[in-house]
Amino acid sequence: MFTWKRAVLKVGSSLIAPDSTHCSAKYLLAIAQFITASREAGKEVLVVSSGSVAAGRNSVKVNHQPSIAEKQAMAAIGQTRMMANWQRFFDFPCAQVLLSAEDLRDRTRYVNIASTIRELLTHHALPIINENDTVVTDELKVGDNDNLAAYTALVAQADTLIICSDVDGLYSADPRCNPQASLISQVDVIDEATYQLAGGAGTKMGTGGMQTKLQAAEKCMHSGIQTLIVNGRKPAVFASLQHGKAMGTLFKPKQSSRRARQLWIHHTLKSKGCIKIDEGAAAALTDHGASLLPSGVSGCEGEFRVGDAVSIECNGRPVAKGLVLFSAAELTLAQGRRTCELSQVLGYQSNGLVVHRDDMVVF
Ligand SMILES: Nc1ncnc2c1ncn2[C@@H]1O[C@H](COP(=O)(O)OP(=O)(O)O)[C@@H](O)[C@H]1O
C-alpha cells in the first residue's frame, strides 16, 4: 500500500508545455484533480513545477541557441504564465515560491523558507516552487528541478516525493534508445550500478533526465523520504495513487522521515549552545508535544544563530535538542516574555517560537 501524509509533486516541463512553446492543460487536468482529491482526503501537497522557460519561449523569439540572458527572459515571462495555468484548476490560492541554491545553503533563509511553507500549508494554499531562473546563472543554481524537489521535500519535511515525468519510471536503459528496456518497479538501494542504467533528458526541454531523478531519490532515501517516479501523462497513474497503488518506480527508504530527521538532529548536528527552561516548559515539551516559547526560557549559553542546533535543559537535566529560531542575542532579550511583548523588546514582529516541535527531539 502506498501511503503518505505530505508529498512534494514534481511536474516536468514536458507535462506543463508538451509542445515546448506554451502552457497546456492537456496533462495538468488529471494532476490537478489528484492534488484536489488528496487535499480533500486530508493530505498536504506542494508542487515543484518546471516549465517557465518553455512557457515563455514563444515570446522571446530567437533563431539561434538561446543565450543565458534570453533563457532568463523566457523564464521571467513564462513563470507568470505557468502560475496562472496552475491557478485556473483550483479554488484555493496557489503560492509562488522561487528558490536558488544560495537560499537553501544559507541557514537563516532555509529557516525562513521552512516557516513560510509551514504557514502556506496551515492556510491551505498550494505552494508552487521553481528555481529562481531569472537571478541565478549556472554556478549558483541547483540546476534541475528533480534535485530542487528533493531539497523542497527536506525543507518542507515531506514524507514523499512524487516525480511526474514523461516516462513510466526507471527502466533498465533509456527506453527511447533501447526498446527492449524493462521497467523496474522498486529500488531499495541506489548505487553506481543504478546510475549506470540512467541516461540524460528525453527532450530538448527536459533537464537532467533520469540521472537527476536518481540523485533526487538518493537524497530523499537518506532522509527517510519515499520517492516515486511516475508517468504524468497517464491519468490512470493518479487514479491508482488515490487508491494507494503506486504505478512506476518506488524508491523505499529503510526508516520513516520523522525517525531520520530525529536521528539527524540528535546524533549528526553539534549543539552550538544551551537553552535553560523552567519546569512548566519542560512539562509542555515532554508531556504535550508543545513547541518551546520564550516565556518558558530562563536563560541561554553559547553564541548560537538562527537555525543552529541547541540543547534544552531544565535544572541541569537534558530535556530535548532542536533547531533554534532565535539567535542567542535575541533570546537573551526575549526570555521570560509573553508573545505579545516580543515586538516591543525585539523591535520587530516575531512568530514567537524558540524551537518548533517538528524541529525538536524530546528525550
Ligand atoms: N533508464 C532510464 N529509464 C527511463 N527514462 C530514462 C532512462 N534514461 C534516460 N531516460 C530519459 O529520461 C527522460 C525523462 O527526463 P526529462 O527529459 O528530464 O523529463 P522531465 O521534464 O520530466 O524532468 C525520459 O523521457 C527518458 O528518455
Ligand SMILES: N[C@@H](CCC(=O)OP(=O)(O)O)C(=O)O
Ligand atoms: N526551472 C526550469 C526547469 C528546469 C528543469 O529541471 O526542467 P525539467 O527537467 O523539465 O523538470 C523551468 O522552469 O523552465
